[in-house]
Amino acid sequence: MSEAIRIRVTSQHLAESSNPAQQKYAFAYHISIENCGREAVQLLNRYWLITDADGKKTEVRGAGVVGKQPVIAPDECYEYSSGAILDTPVGTMQGYYEMQSADGNTFQAPIPVFSLVVPNLIN
Template sequence: MVTAITQGVKISVDTIYQDEHSNPANEHYMFAYRIEIENLSDYGIQLMSRQWIIFDSNGTLREVEGEGVVGVQPVIEPGQSYAYVSGCNLKTDMGSMRGHYVMNRLFDDTSFNVDIPEFQLIVPYKLN
């Protein structure tokens, strides 16, 4: 698990290789990741959008942007958390992801970025 805190918002990420959804012979490696967003600040926040930088070990970089996460723009009150699971496919057996969320502080309608720490996507047999 990797964790980072930006402006009172803690991001924790766990990853798992999805063997049953992968097909290495066709250069298709599927990974799932679970992200927990904890609001450690004194103010309610809303996740408005996300930006990902995805690195595949073949040298390919992809940038993905979009509104919310998994179809929602959750509001997270002080002391509360929001978790979701999503996925990423690579053409090789290892890579990484990093990025940021754009959050909106509800009391003053101020936008700010929250870093998503870089995390590794590695097929388990590569670790032996």
């Protein structure tokens, strides 16, 4: 069932919300979750593994996304934006959504690894 869920991510550095002097780098990410399957699914929970350039790993688990547990009908897409703050100007995020199909079965839809990078960091 997870193969029926297509997840796309874009990210950007938020310079105005960052404070490099205090080693705080803010990033926004926008996620698109497309249901390419034949039945509705509900996003129940999320899991993130956030890794900074120093190898510091932070795990985040919780119900839904941005306060919602959306039901995504076949051929529909759910989109949302959120953010993360790292101690380094480079890092990655990856994880999965725990989804439930209309018949009550739960499964994990993997979120591929994506980068969080301050632009023009390396010239």
